[in-house]
Amino acid sequence: MDNPYRILGISENATDDEIRDAYRELAKKYHPDSFEGDKEYANSKMAEINEAYDLIMKTRRSSNSSASSYADIRRLIQNGRMAEAQELLDGVSVSLRNAEWYFLKGSIFYSRGWFDDAYSHFTKATQLDPSNREYAAALNNLNMRRSGMYPGGYRTVNHTSGASACNLCSNLICCDCLCEMCGGDLIPCC
C-alpha cells in the first residue's frame, strides 16, 4: 500500500482534526452513491481511503499511549466514576507522574470536597506546566473561593459594628430580645 498520508493528501505532521477533515472530504467525493462515473473505481477508491485513515489513527493512538491512558482517566472523572479513576492514577509509577497527573488527582480531591489536598495538587500541576490554562483555571477557582470573594457580587455584606442607622431595625430587635429575656417588651408586635 502507498503512504497512507499521501492517499489522504495531507502531510505527516497534520493534526488529528486535519486528518479527519481530509478523510471526510474524500469520503464525500468518492462515495459510490454520489460519485458520477465508474462505480467500481469509486468503490476501490473508497476502500483505499478507509484503510489509510484507519491505519493512521491506529499508529497515532499507539505511539502516545501514556497520553491516551490519561484520556481514559479523564473520561472516568467526567462520568463521575472517581473510585476507578483514582485507582488508575495511583497505579502510575511515581517517576511518570507529570503535570496532568497532578491535575487529575487534584480534580478527584476537588470533587470529593478535599480542598486542601486539591489545592496542593493543582499548585504542583501549575508549577510543572505553567503555560497550561486548564490547570491555572482550576487553581484560580480555588484561590477565588479561598479569598471569600465567592459568592460575590451583590451578596457581599458590609459589617458595621456598633450602632448605626444602617442596622437600626436589627439593633431594635436585639434590644427587644434582651428586654423580653428580662420579662419586658420593647416592641410589642414581635
Next chain:
Amino acid sequence: MFGYIRPLKSELKLKEYNAYRSVYCGFCHALGKAGPFLRLSLSYDFTFFSILALSLEEEFCGFCQKRCPVKPFKKYGCVKDNEKFEYAAALSIMMLYEKANDNLSDREHILSSLLLKGYLKKRYRKAADKYKEEAQILTYFTKNQKEAEKNFTSLDSACHSTADTLSKIFSKLSKNQNKSELLSRLGYNLGRWVYLIDALDDLEDDLKKGRFNPLILRFKGESDLEKIKDFAKGELSVSASMAGDCIEALELYNFSPIIENIVYFGLYNMQKAVLSKSRKERKLIVNG
C-alpha cells in the same frame, strides 16, 4: 455540631426573622415532647437542619401559637408540630447518646455523661428503632472520627468522618435522586466547615494544652498562629462557597431566603466572629 450554623440577623427581613424564630420555637417544643430536659440541647445547627428539611417539602404545615415554658406569660408564633421536627429531635437524641458514650469511653465528664446516658437510654432505643440507618451512621461516626484522629494523614482525611456523616444524613432528606445528591454534597461541605471552624475556635486552647487539633498537625512546626488562621479561613471559605453552590441548585419551597441568608452570610459571619480578637467583639459580630 456546636451552634455555628446560624443566620446573620441584620440581613434578615423582619418576617424572615419571625419565621426563623417560629421554627426555632417549634423545634424546641418538639424536643420538649421527646423529653423535657432535651430542650436544653436546642441548637442553631439542628434548627438549620429542621428548616432545610421543611423547605424541601412542597406542603408546609403552617404556624400556630404556643406558650414558652421559659417565658410563660405570652404566646409565641411556632411552626406546627410535624414529622420533620420529630426526625430532627430523634437525630439529636441519637447524637447526644453517642456523645455521652464517647465521653465515657474517654473517661471525661463521667458523672454528667452517666446521667445523660441514663436519661436518654429508652429514648435512644425508641429513636434508633425507628431510624435504623441513621443510628448506624451516627455510631460509626464517633468510631471513624477517633481512628482518623489517631492516624492523621491529612487535614482533609481528618475532616472526612464529620463531613461524610452529615453528607449521609442530609442525603436522606429527599427521595429524588438529583436532590439527594445535591443534599449529600451540601452536607459534606457543611460538615467539613463545622469541623474546621470548631478546630479553628479551639486552636489556641489546644495549642496551650497540647491537645489534638487537625490544624496544628497540618502545620507541624509552624509557630506563626496568624498563618494558620489565614489558612483555616481560606479553607472555610472554600467549603462555604461550595455549600452556597449546592443551595443555589436546590429547589427550596419554603424559607429559602432564610436558608440563603445562613449559607451566604451566616457562615462567613461566623468565620469572622471566631477569628475576632476579643469575646466582646465576637458577640457583636455574631449578633450582626
